[in-house]
Amino acid sequence: MHSADDTRKLFLPDEAATLALGDALAHALAPGMTVFLEGDLGAGKTTLTRGILRALGYPGRVKSPTYTLVEPYTVSNLYLYHFDLYRFQDPLEWEDAGFREYFNPDSICLIEWAEKAQGLLPSPDWVIGLAPEGLGRRARIAAATPLGTECLARLVLT
Secondary structure, eight states: OOOGGGEEEEEEOSHHHHHHHHHHHHHHOOTTOEEEEEOOTTSSHHHHHHHHHHHHTOOSOOOOOTTTSEEEEEETTEEEEEEEOTTOSSTHHHHHHTGGGGOSTTEEEEEESGGGGTTTSOOOSEEEEEEEETTEEEEEEEEOSHHHHHHHHTOOOO
């Protein structure tokens, strides 16, 4: 059960606002976190990830891992893995892909389409939903673990 303290909602009028939210999230994330990114195709999940990576200091190109399934990024001593499980047909593909080792105390894992590996993923610390609203999108950030709640308390939204 979520309380008001462990859920934040905000309206993102444009791409710049989505990138700015990613920047804010980057400052609240902690190593070892698992984050589920929810939303339809084109909802802004990769844009949000780009905002997080830019804030962490990653200068390179950030692309959707739709065909590679995972894009690894190293920023200083942090490992960030961006997964896109959209193409999974069976949750057991998760086991076969050997992704379990990516989830460790030194990494942050952002997962799109987590429901495609239902029951095999670690519990998310945050669930971030993006949904179209008017000309922009509505973001909902929910903490689902004690670590997630602690990190959400550090989130500064402007």
